[in-house]
Amino acid sequence: MPMETEKIELLGKSLSELEAFVVENGQPKYRARQLFKWIYYKETASFYEMTDLPKEQRSLFDEIAKISIPRVLKQRVSRDGTRKFSMELEDKKKVETVVIPHNSDKPNKYTLCISTQVGCPIGCAFCATGQSGFQRNLTFYEIVGQVLGSKKELQKRLKNDDDDLISNIVYMGMGEPLLNYDATIKSLYIINDPKGINIGQRHITISTCGEVKGINQLAKEDLQVTLAISLHAASDAVRDRLIPLNRKYPLAELLKAVENYIAATNRRVTFEYILLDEVNNSYHDASNLIKLVKPLMANINLIPYNSVNGLGFIQPGKDKVMQFYNWLLQGGLNVTLREEKGADIEAACGQLVMKKSIRSKQ
């Protein structure tokens, strides 16, 4: 029997790739469709659960192949229904994935926030992930596996078999997606595959803190996804302090890349702006932001900071948040104030971290 490390990974394979796999192993082509269904519709990681395959074929597949859907080790549930899953990868490293309920207009639909790296090499000053260091990139199938593993866990916890429970994907979890470019893009195509997980590109968002090389590459892909830029400051002096990558790609260079991206894709871009009290929420900051963003016709998403112990940043009070919001509105920006989700379980923006123990609540 081959060693575990020699097994062929089936997670992430398209139907035609599965067909090639079964035929190479002396099996009829139609078995591929059965495998495909078990992997992408039933989120099954064990060949022995594939009850419509003959027993000998289950054993054969188990000997030569594997389906590495990450296991949910622990979860925390927020008062607002947001869930944070801690998932274990094959090498025992852990990533966090967040399931966010939609607003009341779409009950029983969830947005999934997925990770692309274990930890993060960028080290943003306000972010728990960035402070916990970088371990490695995720493979494309580990990124896809978070979707399947989360969906299966959610269906189990909610006792709801709805195949469309997860309607949106945001690449906003641990890591900088565009620093793991190839795996991110490959995972995106698999998540989007209409024959498989089938999440429309317009329901997928990739978030970057300003990796210009990746933005330029992304502009050349023929994709309809939303690009979100974590801006968080409207001057290089403040941004250098918050996001070390700004020293490599200062604001002028970043905004030029965004402008080119918009011209190439004809897609609107969203700017994320975390409000940190006494750091980036003055009238001067608002004026600078309006000057930078208005020509790009972009959306601005304001996010009141979610506190992380020991990092020294403070969330502005509601009055200051509304004041900043109004300054941007009056300046003619298309601005939304993000509804806070999951802050009580450290699942909100910037709070994900590789923790050793997470208490299960349900």
Ligand code: SF4
């Ligand atoms: S905010 Fe994003 S890019 Fe910055 S350290 Fe955190 S995970 Fe990395």
